[in-house]
Structure formats: structure tokens, C-alpha cells
Amino acid sequence: MSEENIFSKFKEHSIAEFFKKNRQMLGFSGKIRSMTTIIHEYVTNSLDACQEAGILPDIYIEIKEMDKDAGKYKIIVEDNGPGIPKTHLGKALGMMLAGTKFHRYIQQRGQQGIGASGCTMYAILTSGKGIHVQSRYKGKKIECDLSVDFKTNSPVMENVIETEDGASGVKIEAEFGELKYEKSNYGPYEYIRRTALVNPYLKITFKDPYGEVFIFQRSSEQIPKKPKEIQPHPLGITANDLLEMAKREKKFNRISSFLQNRFSRITSSKVNEVKELVKEVDFNKNPSEVVWEEAEKIAKAFKQVKWISPSPEGIEPIGGELIEKSFINVLNPEMVAVIERKPAIYRGGVPFIVETCIGYGGGISQTNKKGEIMRFANRSPLLFDSGGCAITETVKQIDWKRYGFKEFEEEPVVVVVNISSPHIPYVSAGKQSISNEEEISDEIKNAIMGASREIQKYLSGKRREKEKEGRKKVVERYVQQFAKDLSELAESGKPEDIESMLHRMIEKKYGE
Ligand SMILES: Nc1ncnc2c1ncn2[C@@H]1O[C@H](COP(=O)(O)OP(=O)(O)OP(=O)(O)O)[C@@H](O)[C@H]1O
Ligand SMILES: [Mg+2]
Structure with missing residues (x-):
């Protein structure tokens, strides 16, 4: 094939087309794993949304078997979160690499903006149709069928019904193929059980394909703290990060104030330390004027300065x-x-x-x-x-x-x-x-x-306890005979008296 012919095949493709071909990269490989992936993506989204909105999460999951041999199941996931507004519903669930999390330095379960749209993609690929969604947001309910246009990575919303509704939350209902339900270490039940274990404030109800309902009650009413955006620590910053941030800067018009306000742990004295290391850079100029060489020098200087560790603020362990x-x-x-x-x-x-x-x-x-x-x-x-x-x-x-x-x-x-x-x-x-x-x-x-x-x-305390118990039993076995023999030998004392005296001695030595 001539060079000209090769390039006649040159084409662009969207991220949706890429993942359509490489669905295993999103966890859609194998029937059991694919089912758990779907539950995982929806549950993490619900938990993230509830946490940001300060709501105690209550999630309902149902898996219905449609055709076991063909691996067809209907999955329903409903939450009591804040819902998604109409303006963002399509992109949230039907566009890959879109969402509220990727561009924020913040502790959430989701990071990439691909989980929910990946599930919509899997529904289309394995059942021929997208998902059905109901979103209640600030007094309005929107219900529609949603799918992805793979060529353009854009959402397609159909049969849209809008009504007034006081509640809030998202309910997703979809049919998927190439799945298998199994109550194993890798199946949805185990996933849900473990989710309940580390999210004590979560109530989660699960109806399995056999109609059995499992309710994991919350063990704490304490609403988890809202995740907090964290400023980047200078030690994790590359020249490219610095340059991008400087170009985007609108508020601070000098490099020194930009550094001091946009990074964690940079005080004015630390700015001076950095300045000393890169004397050739003018810290009074506007951040938008920073060039690559300067960014590179500042990032290098960051590595030479001694910093206080990043603040734990914004990291939310379970406790x-x-x-x-x-x-x-x-x-x-x-x-x-x-x-x-x-x-x-x-x-x-x-x-x-x-x-x-x-x-x-x-x-x-x-x-x-x-x-x-x-x-x-x-x-x-x-x-x-x-x-x-x-x-x-x-x-x-x-x-x-x-x-x-x-x-x-x-x-x-x-x-x-x-x-x-x-x-x-x-x-x-x-x-x-x-x-x-x-x-x-x-x-x-x-x-x-x-x-x-x-x-x-x-365990060692328990083991010692057990050994003591064992010795006590052995000694007690001989008490009656020994008391009788002793009274006979000494020709004095009643065997019962000697026996109870021995019991007292044993209790003193081996008892509590
Ligand atoms: N149940 C929900 N309630 C409210 N908002 C939601 C819900 N599900 C999804 N969203 C919104 O849709 C966006 C896209 O979700 P998606 O799962 O695709 O990506 P993500 O959660 O940001 O990252 P990741 O790909 O790592 O899961 C989210 O960032 C969030 O803003
Ligand atoms: Mg997600």
C-alpha cells in the first residue's frame, strides 16, 4: 500500500468509540465482573452526591433476571441524593469524560468522569438500548431515555417528561446483557456488604434476582463531612502544572501572590526562599506572562525548599x-x-x-x-x-x-x-x-x-487463660480421692472438710 493510500484511511475517533472497543479497561470484562462494575459505578456516584449535598444516603438496588442463559438482567439503582439538574443530566450519564470531579483536587470516590457513561455504553452494546433515568432536582422531576452517540461522544435524550416533584434523587433503570449474578466474593452482594462496612451512615437495600431482600442498616446517623477542595502541595507540582495554573490565574496579578494563594503551605517567607533560588525570575510580573523556562526553574526550586507536609485537611478517613x-x-x-x-x-x-x-x-x-x-x-x-x-x-x-x-x-x-x-x-x-x-x-x-x-x-491472654483452665481441671479430678486418702492416712479430719479446703486452694491459685 502506498503512503498516500495509508493516509486515506486516517480518521479521528471519539473517546466513546475508543472505550466501545476497549470496554475491558472500564471493568467490563467477564460476566460477573461486569455486573459488579455496574453496581460499583452507580453506588459510588450516589454516595459521592449524597456526601457533597450533606444527605444521609439511602440507596435501593434491585437486580432482576430477564434471561439467565443469555445473561440478560435489569438493574435498578435509586438514591435519595440531590439529583442532577436537567441542564447536566445528559452529559453526566451519557458523555464520557464529563462530570463534577476530575478537575477538582478533592477526595471523592469518582475521579474520572467515565463511570456512569460507561454503564450507559455497556447497556447499549449488550441490550440495544440505553438507560431509563429519573432525576429529581430542586422541585423538578425529569424522566427520559438516555443513550450515547458514540461518533461524537454526546448524549441522546428521548421521551423526556418533566413534572413538579418535591423529593430529590436519581433513579436509573436499565437492561444489560453479558452479565451473570453470583453470590461469590466478586459479586454484587459482597460489594454491597463491604460498602456498608466502611460507610456506617449508609442504609442500603438490595433485592437479589431470587427476590430475597437484604437491608444493611446504618450504624451511625453522623452525616459524613462534605469533601473539601485541597490546594496542591508544591512538592507534587511539575513545570507544566505550574504553567497551566499561572495562565489560568485571574485574581492574583503577581507571581508571588499567586504562589502564596494557590498552593498549600506556601507562606511569604517560603516565597522568599524560592525567590532566592531563582533570582532571574521577576516575582512581580503577572502570572500570565510566565514562560516554560521560568516555570521549570520554579518547579525545580520547589524541590529544594524544605516544606511542611501537606495538610490533612480535606482528607476524610472513616475514623x-x-x-x-x-x-x-x-x-x-x-x-x-x-x-x-x-x-x-x-x-x-x-x-x-x-x-x-x-x-x-x-x-x-x-x-x-x-x-x-x-x-x-x-x-x-x-x-x-x-x-x-x-x-x-x-x-x-x-x-x-x-x-x-x-x-x-x-x-x-x-x-x-x-x-x-x-x-x-x-x-x-x-x-x-x-x-x-x-x-x-x-x-x-x-x-x-x-x-x-x-x-x-x-490471643496470648486467651491462650494463658485456657492453659490455666486446663491445669485446674486436671487437679480437680484428684481432689476427692486425695482428700479421702489424706484423712485415712492422718487418721483425723473429715474427707469432706479436706475436700472443700483443697477446692478453696485450687480456686485461689487457678480461679479468676
Ligand atoms: N446519582 C447521582 N447523583 C448526582 N450526580 C450524579 C449521580 N451520578 C452521576 N452524577 C454526576 O455525573 C457525573 C459523571 O459521573 P461518572 O460516574 O461518569 O463520573 P465520576 O463519578 O465523576 O468519575 P468516575 O468515572 O471515576 O466514576 C459525576 O461527576 C456527577 O457530577
Ligand atoms: Mg462515578
């Missing part, structure tokens, strides 16, 4: 007390240990907090699940791609025998790890695995070791 309460509510273990680490940073400038909860015995022993790891990122369960995930890798490296366990896989123990950050370093767009950043792994390790030590103390 020790809540996680413990919730763990007991859902798993009812015999013993729980919780560790919440202090904020740390990875890759130079991104703040994060690791918390872990380890549960042992009790309800866990009854589930027959042994040595289970539950991974979470910003309170969303990660069920897939566990190999290579920083959490799994770190749990595997721990020497569990040191903490009184036989083997991790053989003990009734559940390890929960949640990582909170305005930017979780996911390995892929499917958002199921956290990249092995050294600082993150170290924090996970320290958290798990701390909680394991508490479990160890409890």
Missing part, C-alpha cells in the same frame, strides 16, 4: 470509632483492633491516610472465610485485580506467625485496609488496584503491624 462500630455491626467478631495512621504523602506531594481494622473470631469464624483481606479506596471496595495491589502485596509480606497466628489463610481473621486521598494512584481506569508506591506500602505495613500487635495481646 477509628466508626470503623470499629461498623465492623462489629456487619461481621460481629470476637475481637477488633483499629489503627488510624497520621497523614502521609506519596510521590512527593499527594496526601493520603491509611487506616486498618483487624477482626478475629466470633462472627468471622461462622462465615468460614479465612484469612480475608478487604481492600478499600476512599471507602469503595476493591474486589478485582488483587494481585499487584499495594494492599494485597503488603498483607502477604507480613510475618503473621510473629503475631500468634498459624498461617494467615488458616485463621478466622479479616483485615480491612482503607486508603483515603484526593488522588488514589489506581493502576488502571477500572479503579480496582492501587499502585505499589513505596510510601503507601510503608504506611499499610505499619498500620497492619500495629493492629496485629493488639490482636496478639488478646
Whole structure:
């Protein structure tokens, strides 16, 4: 083929066409995983929306079997969140890479602006039609059929009905093919159970394809704090970031005031330190006049200055007390240990907090699940791609025998790890695995070791108790005979008196 012919095939394609061809990148690979992906995308959106609006979430999920052999199911997800206004409804659910989260440095479950539209895409690809949506927002209800025009990555809204309605929230109803419902570690039930575990303020109702209804009640009425936008820390900034931010700047008209107001931890004395390192840059000029070379120099100087770590403000972990309460509510273990680490940073400038909860015995022993790891990122369960995930890798490296366990896989123990950050370093767009950043792994390790030590103390105390109990039983077995023999030998004292005296002595030594 001549060069001219090759380029006659040159074409542009939209992001929607790209993901249509590469749906596995969004988690649509395999029938079971695809179903969990759909639940995950809708539930995370509902939780994010409720949290921003300061609403205690109440989510209803229903999965109806349409044709099991063909893998056809209808899925309904309804929330009591703020709803989506008519102006944004189409783009929110029918345009890829659109949303309220990607461009904000803020801790939310969603990051990319592709989850909901990805589900609409999957509905179209596997059932021939888009989704049906009802959105109640500020007294108005809008109901419509919604799909995506793949060529242009734009939403198509049809059969639009508008009415007045006092309630708020979003209800999505859609048919999907190439799915399979399974009550396994990878299915929707497990996803929902784990979501309930780390979101104590959530009430979630799930009706499975067999008509069975599971209600996960909230264990706390405490409305989660609104996520707060965080300013970037200078250590995480590249020349390109700096240049883009400077060009966008409208309010501050000098580089020094721009730096001081748009970044976390830059005080006027820190601006002076940076100035000293890049004397050739005029800090009085307008940020819009900054050129690449200057941005590069400032970003380099940022790496040389000693900064205070990023502020933990804006990072919202679950919190020790809540996680413990919730763990007991859902798993009812015999013993729980919780560790919440202090904020740390990875890759130079991104703040994060690791918390872990380890549960042992009790309800866990009854589930027959042994040595289970539950991974979470910003309170969303990660069920897939566990190999290579920083959490799994770190749990595997721990020497569990040191903490009184036989083997991790053989003990009734559940390890929960949640990582909170305005930017979780996911390995892929499917958002199921956290990249092995050294600082993150170290924090996970320290958290798990701390909680394991508490479990160890409890277990060794329990073991001592058991040994004492055993010795007491052995001695008690001989008391009656010994009292009788002693009274005969000494030819004095009643055997019953000697017996009760011996019992008192045993109680004193081995009793409580
Ligand atoms: N249930 C909902 N209630 C209110 N707003 C919603 C709801 N679902 C989606 N949205 C809006 O639609 C946008 C797009 O959602 P989508 O899931 O595609 O992306 P995202 O949540 O921003 O990021 P991610 O791709 O990581 O999930 C969201 O950013 C949010 O503004
Ligand atoms: Mg989302």
C-alpha cells in the first residue's frame, strides 16, 4: 500500500468509540465482573452526591433476571441524593469524560468522569438500548431515555417528561446483557456488604434476582463531612502544572501572590526562599506572562525548599470509632483492633491516610472465610485485580506467625485496609488496584503491624487463660480421692472438710 493510500484511511475517533472497543479497561470484562462494575459505578456516584449535598444516603438496588442463559438482567439503582439538574443530566450519564470531579483536587470516590457513561455504553452494546433515568432536582422531576452517540461522544435524550416533584434523587433503570449474578466474593452482594462496612451512615437495600431482600442498616446517623477542595502541595507540582495554573490565574496579578494563594503551605517567607533560588525570575510580573523556562526553574526550586507536609485537611478517613462500630455491626467478631495512621504523602506531594481494622473470631469464624483481606479506596471496595495491589502485596509480606497466628489463610481473621486521598494512584481506569508506591506500602505495613500487635495481646491472654483452665481441671479430678486418702492416712479430719479446703486452694491459685 502506498503512503498516500495509508493516509486515506486516517480518521479521528471519539473517546466513546475508543472505550466501545476497549470496554475491558472500564471493568467490563467477564460476566460477573461486569455486573459488579455496574453496581460499583452507580453506588459510588450516589454516595459521592449524597456526601457533597450533606444527605444521609439511602440507596435501593434491585437486580432482576430477564434471561439467565443469555445473561440478560435489569438493574435498578435509586438514591435519595440531590439529583442532577436537567441542564447536566445528559452529559453526566451519557458523555464520557464529563462530570463534577476530575478537575477538582478533592477526595471523592469518582475521579474520572467515565463511570456512569460507561454503564450507559455497556447497556447499549449488550441490550440495544440505553438507560431509563429519573432525576429529581430542586422541585423538578425529569424522566427520559438516555443513550450515547458514540461518533461524537454526546448524549441522546428521548421521551423526556418533566413534572413538579418535591423529593430529590436519581433513579436509573436499565437492561444489560453479558452479565451473570453470583453470590461469590466478586459479586454484587459482597460489594454491597463491604460498602456498608466502611460507610456506617449508609442504609442500603438490595433485592437479589431470587427476590430475597437484604437491608444493611446504618450504624451511625453522623452525616459524613462534605469533601473539601485541597490546594496542591508544591512538592507534587511539575513545570507544566505550574504553567497551566499561572495562565489560568485571574485574581492574583503577581507571581508571588499567586504562589502564596494557590498552593498549600506556601507562606511569604517560603516565597522568599524560592525567590532566592531563582533570582532571574521577576516575582512581580503577572502570572500570565510566565514562560516554560521560568516555570521549570520554579518547579525545580520547589524541590529544594524544605516544606511542611501537606495538610490533612480535606482528607476524610472513616475514623477509628466508626470503623470499629461498623465492623462489629456487619461481621460481629470476637475481637477488633483499629489503627488510624497520621497523614502521609506519596510521590512527593499527594496526601493520603491509611487506616486498618483487624477482626478475629466470633462472627468471622461462622462465615468460614479465612484469612480475608478487604481492600478499600476512599471507602469503595476493591474486589478485582488483587494481585499487584499495594494492599494485597503488603498483607502477604507480613510475618503473621510473629503475631500468634498459624498461617494467615488458616485463621478466622479479616483485615480491612482503607486508603483515603484526593488522588488514589489506581493502576488502571477500572479503579480496582492501587499502585505499589513505596510510601503507601510503608504506611499499610505499619498500620497492619500495629493492629496485629493488639490482636496478639488478646490471643496470648486467651491462650494463658485456657492453659490455666486446663491445669485446674486436671487437679480437680484428684481432689476427692486425695482428700479421702489424706484423712485415712492422718487418721483425723473429715474427707469432706479436706475436700472443700483443697477446692478453696485450687480456686485461689487457678480461679479468676
Ligand atoms: N446519582 C447521582 N447523583 C448526582 N450526580 C450524579 C449521580 N451520578 C452521576 N452524577 C454526576 O455525573 C457525573 C459523571 O459521573 P461518572 O460516574 O461518569 O463520573 P465520576 O463519578 O465523576 O468519575 P468516575 O468515572 O471515576 O466514576 C459525576 O461527576 C456527577 O457530577
Ligand atoms: Mg462515578
